[in-house]
Amino acid sequence: MxxxxxxxxxxxxxxxPAFPERDHxxxxxxxxxxxxxxxxxxxxxxxxxxxxxxxxxxxxxxxxxxxxxxxxxxxxxxxxxxxxxxxxxxxxxxxxxxxxxxxxxxxxxxxxxxxxxxxxxxxxxxxxxxxxxxxxxxxxxxxxxxxxxxxxxxxxxxxxxxxxxxxxxxxxxxxxxxxxxxxxxxxxxxxxxxxxxxxxxxxxxxxxxxxxxxxxxxxSDMRIPETDAAGMNRNGRHASxxxxxxxxxxxxxxxxxxxxxxxxxxxxxxxxxxxxxxxxxxxxxxxxxxxxxxxxxxxxxxxxxxxxxxxxxxxxxxxxxxxxSRPLDIFLYYVGYCVLFLIMAYLIFVPYSEAGRTLIWSVDGLGQYVPKVHRFLSYIPFIFQDILQGNFDFQQYDFTSGLGATVAISYDPIYWLYLLFHPSQVETAYSLLIVLRYFLAGASMSALVLYFKRSHYAAYTASMVYAFSGYAIYAGTRHGQFLTPLILLPILVIAMEQLISKKKWYLLTVFTALSLLCSYYFLYMNTIALGIYFVTRILCTKEYRNFRTFFTRGLIIVGSYVLGAAMGIISIFTSFGSYMGSSRTGGSALSDFLSTTPLFYRKEWISDFFISFISDSFTPGMWLKLGFAPLAFLALVLLFTRKNKKELKPIFIIFTFFCLFPIFGYIFSGFSSVTNRWCYIYAAIIAFILAENLEHLTRLTAKEIKIMLGIVCLYAGIIFFSTKYRTDKVFGVFGLLALTTALILAINHDRLTIPKRTARSTVFAVTMLAVVLNANMFITSASEDGTHLDTYVESGKSMTDMSMTALKYLDQVETSGDAGDDSADTKNGTENDTSGADDGFYRSTNLKTYGDTRSSSLIYGYNDISTFTSTLNGGIVDYNRAMGNCDWNIVSIYSYNARTYMHELASVRYLGTSDDVKLPLPYGYKKVYDKETKKRTYSIYENQYTLPLGYTYDTVTSESDAGNLSAAEKQELTMLSAIVEDDAMADNQNLTEADSSSLPLTARKLPIRKIKASDGVTVKDGVITIPEGGGTIRFTFDGEPNSETYLSLKGDLYFPKDAAEHFLPTQIKAKDISYQYRFRIDSYSTNQEEYLFNLGYHEDSISQCTLKFKDEGTIHFDEFAIYSQSMDTYPQRAEALREHSLENVKVDTNTVTGDITVDTDQMLVISLPYQSGWTAWVDGEKTDIQKVNYQYMGLNLTPGTHSIRLHYQLPGLHYAFLITAGGAGVFVLIILFNFFRKRRRRKMAE
Structure with missing residues (x-):
């Protein structure tokens, strides 16, 4: 034929076909x-x-x-x-x-x-x-x-x-x-x-x-085709x-x-x-x-x-x-974007709904985010009410969490959408707003791609690769606010471009202000990125490559930034103020970095980086999350073989270089730790490179194809010849890479004439499939400890999980004298209620605080010592380090490890626990309430020696003197003498200076009769070496009765300097006590020099304790020691502190008042964390506040009866309001001035 x-x-x-064939x-x-x-x-x-x-x-x-x-x-x-x-x-x-x-x-x-x-x-x-x-x-x-x-x-x-x-x-x-x-x-x-x-x-x-x-x-043979006048077939005719x-x-x-x-x-x-x-x-x-x-x-x-x-x-x-019509074009694009996002979001997040889970990560979500939303919904209406009534002394201090802290108000516009929901809908709202942030992240990347006149096809592809990159999937589902910089960065780049090319500065000002209101931390990282972008953009553009343009544009940028910062400065005086007062800044962080971090990451970091480039499931660590679509990986070849935007290549090289050295993770984290949370910037770079080169992927040269095949072969060689990478997840992403490469090769094959529309559609479909599967491989991943989805809260269970504390029944405990069961047995040899906190301020805490209940006090309103915040008060950190506490990290205080003295000085009155907690009570607690539930029995105990909010010392000891003592001895010293900063000793000359050696310390260091290591553990020359699978160390000693006993581990316990994250889970066991501790080196390490593990209070002596390590590792130490703290003199010491105490205590909005009578010069200690913003008045006269016992506030009092008043106000709040209003006013005036000036010029031209 x-x-x-x-x-x-x-x-x-x-x-x-417009007209289907009639023959068919x-x-x-x-x-x-x-x-x-x-x-x-x-x-x-x-x-x-x-x-x-x-x-x-x-x-x-x-x-x-x-x-x-x-x-x-x-x-x-x-x-x-x-x-x-x-x-x-x-x-x-x-x-x-x-x-x-x-x-x-x-x-x-x-x-x-x-x-x-x-x-x-x-x-x-x-x-x-x-x-x-x-x-x-x-x-x-x-x-x-x-x-x-x-x-x-x-x-x-x-x-x-x-x-x-x-x-x-x-x-x-x-x-x-x-x-x-x-x-x-x-x-x-x-x-x-x-x-x-x-x-x-x-x-x-x-x-x-x-x-x-x-x-x-x-x-066909029996039918005669119908033809037109020209003899052409007219698409046949219908069959009869x-x-x-x-x-x-x-x-x-x-x-x-x-x-x-x-x-x-x-x-x-x-x-x-x-x-x-x-x-x-x-x-x-x-x-x-x-x-x-x-x-x-x-x-x-x-x-x-x-x-x-x-x-x-x-x-x-x-x-x-x-x-x-450009506006119509953009509108239609975003209509399509909405449809695409809904499909992609459903496919990516549907495993959560199928598993009956929310997007609330049980660690941080329940630990801080959800409780803070509940607190936000409760106090924001009152703040507005105060402001509308002309009262600018609105609530700025919260006494309920972490001994007390500044009310952290989020100015993120998305966060304020919670006000549209009832408190009972917080769980649903939390998940919805996370999805909304993903939507906005993709929308902002779309805006950037469209701004540079790239196709809808490129914008759709880049936005999905960006919004669902490895960083976004990992960080966004755990910390929803970490998606905020993904939203803001592309918009800030557009604003920067407007300023560079068109000298339009106002967008940069507005979005700088918005960024600062959302998060100073993310603005800090974005500022570094924008600075690098500005320099490379100027240097790589011939038109702008001169000193005049560089300095004039630079000055305008600085001015715009300063004006925007002025408009958003209110967040500086709240959140950033807390940050500057925390332990995550300053010289200690720098010294920790220099002493624990090498110049390079571990030797396999580069190969880890290469493999993780297309894998959500595999990561090098230290928050470097990549996980891009394989198409973006291949598009990098064209960055070096084709003519692109000239600044893209140096920017890509610079930020890839940043990925390879710990120092840049340290710089981007605000000089606090080595974390690569800035890698969303890298995601934006990769996504834009993909958008820039997407059209070229269908017209590759032979050289480019060979390079791509070489990269794929290299990837295959690494994963096939290294057992580390030979996992199902890595093989899965390699399969996606191979599929994408095969598709690109087919489209570029000379013998296959694939229409452009078909090629685009196929590439797009495969890329979206890769994004979905890559994300799903991470979301559905599993380990020996369970699946990834298990770490998210079950639907409808968030409030239940946060309520697993006996203290939710605290309102049912009336007084220690008549509450609860009268037949409750008296604990720890105490019979009489000598509590001095029958009224006024007191604290309640859990004997064992779990991650889900760290911030439950924000929901139930009791005053707790537990907290979870990224800006933990520096004094609180100093105190926990000095005391050798082993139940905290740099962002969380779980508990005081059931240590009697620490609870006492924190004014703890009630202690909640349940029958599944294997910890003995501190000394001096009596059961006052029981509540049986289906799963457990909750109990509340009352401290028989509770100290009020304010108690007094008649002696002081310098921190340098106390620093010579062990943690156990420092703990006892805080019950005998007020520890003050060395510089403040001169201000307290009216008080007796007590040398630590002269005080009647009863904490004794007990001789260890035997240390037995088993299961392959070795203890030699100050090094504990634990083999794979873990092992045990058992200590035998002669304990003392009526004592709290501690195991002390002192020295540089940290792992080798390899800039890697290390964890060593450990179980501490004694007579009737068992709890977990995890030695760690990561961004949340406490870096303390001594760990004091409480073995509990016992009326009878104990003689043995065990450290059971669950995994392999190495710990360096200077000394093992057993300490015993006798409780024989504890009641008298508590009574001595209470003898002259703050009475008639009233705690109101930002204010504490009370009366006290002292017969000698005394140091009044207020058990609230020392923090700038507090002002004290004694008898109406302003008095200096001192930092006492590492974390508390102290007032030096003379003999007599005194009226005490303390008031908290965010430092510089009035200045913040003035600067914000002034910045907004200047912005409006400049806009109006430019408007009228242009209008006048137009009239003159006419």
Missing amino acids: ENVNHPPEQKIFGIF LWYRELFLLFYFGMLAATVLNRLFSGSQAAFLLMKGAEFIYAPGMIFAAGCLMGAENPAREDFRKRTLRKALYAILLFYGIGFLNEIIINHRAVFATVKDLLAVLRIPDTAAIFLTLCVLFLLCAFCWPWIEKCLKAPLLLAAVCLAGFLFSFLPEGLLGYGVIGVFTGSDRLGAVPLFPYLFVFFAGILTARNF LPEIFTVCKPLIPVTAIALAAGAVLAVLHLKHPAALLLGSGCAYICLFISAVLLPVYRILEDFFFGLLRRADRFRLSVRRRRES
């Missing part, structure tokens, strides 16, 4: 008739599940639809002209449509009907490990059309040789006799049948397929009913034979071949039914395609208007 050239078909939406109308009807007939029967069976008739109808339809559709496929191929130049292309298009239908219908069937997990469904469908019944036929049709595309000459040979054709059909039919389950893999089942997964077999139905081809050819009956007559004997043979095989119990023949025979009968229904189908099809043509004309009309 001679080649025939056909004009290109007119397409609807670039996909569907009957074949299209057959497809729909058989498939939807099967679906209808299935639906009826579901609706009438108990009906036998409905069940038989469904089974009958299942037998008929497969041969019917394969017959229709044969008809389609028989109607094709193999001589057409585009024959193979048309056939491959049919295969593509079939496989898309398989995946689309299969996915919906598994998710909606079978309720399977999304990630598992996608994985199984891609690997053809599962074949849904409703989609199975399309996988078979795809394979069939692929065979036709590449093996058609052989098929023609069979059609021309009847004997060969019969042999092939018979050989194929014999496969139906294979036993069930012999061949189990889905793809094999597509060919041979007898498959456990429900695949429709191809080989047994070959006779049906060939019958379809022959029928179509007979049908007589024509169909005529062409189907030869099939009647075939049908009879099939039905008869099928009946015989059924009698012989040969199920599969019988069902195949009977179904084929019935399918042939249905051909006559289709002929009757053909006119109805023609009307419906014409109506459907008419609607499509109208919709396409409307699309083209909008497209023409969009090309001439």
Whole structure:
């Protein structure tokens, strides 16, 4: 047959033919008739599940639809002209449509009907490990059309040789006799049948397929094509009913034979071949039914395609208007973006809903974020009420959490959306606002790409790669506010570009102010990034590469930044003020960095960085989270081979360099620790590089292809030859890389002419698939400790988890004298209630505080010592380090490890616990309340020696003197003498200076009789070496009765200097005590020199304790020691502190008042954390506040009766309001001045 050239078909939406071929109308009807007939029967069976008739109808339809559709496929191929130049292309298009239908219908069937997990469904469908019944036929049709595309000459040979054709059909039919389950893999089942997964077999139905081809050819031969005046075919004509009956007559004997043979095989119990023949025979009968229904189908099809043509004309009309209207173009882009984001967000986050989880991470979410939202909802209305009434002394201090702290008000606009929700809806609101932040992150990247006039295709791709990058997935689901810089950075770059190119400064000012209000920390990192961008942009642009432009633009930028900072400065005086008062700044942080961090990361850091580039699940550590789509990885090649925006290459090199050295993680973290939370900047760079080069990926040179293949081979070599990377997750992302590379190679192959629209769509679809699968591999990951999803709160359980504290029943405890059970046994040898805190201020805390309940006091309103905040008061840090506390880290105070003296000085009155806590009570506590629940029994104990909020000392000791003592001795010293800063000793000369050596310290260092290491642990030359699997060290000593006993571990306990995160979980066990501790080196390390593990108070002596290490590791130490703190003199010491104490205590908004009478010079200690912002008045005269006992406030009092008043105000708050108002005023004046100046110039020009 001679080649025939056909004009290109007119397409609807670039996909569907505007006028489908009339010759193929009957074949299209057959497809729909058989498939939807099967679906209808299935639906009826579901609706009438108990009906036998409905069940038989469904089974009958299942037998008929497969041969019917394969017959229709044969008809389609028989109607094709193999001589057409585009024959193979048309056939491959049919295969593509079939496989898309398989995946689309299969996915919906598994998710909606079978309720399977999304990630598992996608994985199984891609690997053809599962074949849904409703989609199975399309996988078979795809394979069939692929065979036709590449093996058609052989098929023609069979059609021309009847004997060969019969042999092939018979050989194929014999496969139906294979036993069930012999061949189990889905793809094999597509060919041979007898498959456990429900695949429709191809080989047994070959006779049906060939019958379809022959029928179509007979049908074509008997019809004369209709032509127009020019002699051209007018797309054929519709088939008539007589024509169909005529062409189907030869099939009647075939049908009879099939039905008869099928009946015989059924009698012989040969199920599969019988069902195949009977179904084929019935399918042939249905051909006559289709002929009757053909006119109805023609009307419906014409109506459907008419609607499509109208919709396409409307699309083209909008497209023409969009090309001439930029606002419309952007609006339509964001409409599409909304749809795309909803689809992507559903696919990525659906594992959470399937597992019944929220987006609340149980560690930080319950530990601080959700409780702070509840607190925010409670105090914000009162703050507004105060301001509206002209009272600017609104609540600025919160006494409930962490001994007391500044009220941290978030100025993030998204955070304020919580006010739209009721407190009972916080859990839902929390997850919704996290998803909203992801949406805005992608939208801001879209704005950046569109600003530089890149295509919608590039903007959609880059925005999804950016919004769902490894950093975003990791940080966003754990810390929602960490998505804020992803939102702001692209907008700040646009503002910077506006200033550089158009000298428009106001956008930079506005977004600087907004950034500062959202987070000074993120603005700090963004400022570094923008500074680098500005310098490279100037140096790489010939037009701007001169000193005048550099300095003039630079000065405008500085001015804009300063004005924006002035407008948002209120956050500096709140959040940043807390940061500057915390332990995460200053020389100690620098010295810690210099002493514990090397110049380089560990030796395998570069290979870790390379492997993690496309993996969400694998990370080098230290918060370096990459996980980009493989397409972005390949696009980096074009950054160095093509002409891009000139500044992109140096920026990429600079920030890649930053990824490789710890010093830059330290700088970006604000000089507090080595953390790479700045890597969202790197994500923005990679996403924009992808957008810049996306169009070029379909037109690669041979050199570029070779480089890409080399990178893929290098990646493969690293993961295949290193056991570290040989994991399922890494292999999974490598598979995505290989798939993406294969697609790029296919698109760039010379012999494959793939239309631009098709190439774009395919690349986009594969990239979105990679983003979804990469994220899902991380979200569904698991380890020995459980799955990733297990760390998120179950739906509806957030309040329950935060309420697992006995202190939620505190309001039911009236007084220690008459509350609770009168028969509750007296603990620790105390019989009489000598508490001095019957009224006024007191604290309540948990014997053991878990991560979920660290901030429960924010919800229930009791005053606690536990807290969770990223800006922990520096004095609190100093105190816990000095005391050797082992139940805290740099952002959290869990508890005081049940240590009596520490609780006493913190004015703790009530102690909550439950029967599953294996810790003995501190000395002097009596049970006053019990509450049984389904899971546990809660108890509340009252301290019989509670100190009030203010108590007094008559002696002082310098911190340098106290520094010579052990942690146990320093703890006791705080009960005997007020420890003050060395510089303050001169201000306290009226008080007796007590040398620590002269005080009656009773803490004794006990001799250790034996140290026994087992399970491979070695203790030698100040080093504990623990093998893989862990081990134990047991200490034997002679304890003392009526004492609190401690195990002290002193020295440089930290791991080797390799800038890596190390953790060593350890269990501390003694007589009736067992709790966990985790030695750690990371950004939350306490860096303390001594750890004092409380072995508990015991009336009788104890003689043994054990350290059980759970993993391998190395600990360096200077000394092991056992200390015993006798409680014989404790009641007298507590009474001495209480003798002259603060009375009539009232705690109001930001204010503490009380009265005190002293007969000698005394140091009044207020058990509130020392913090700038407090002002004290004694008898109406302002008095200096001193830092006492490392963390508390102290007032030097002279003999007499005094009225005490303390008031807290955010330092510089009034100045903040003035500067903010002034900055906003200046901004408005400048805008107005420029407006009127331009207006005047226009008038003068006219």
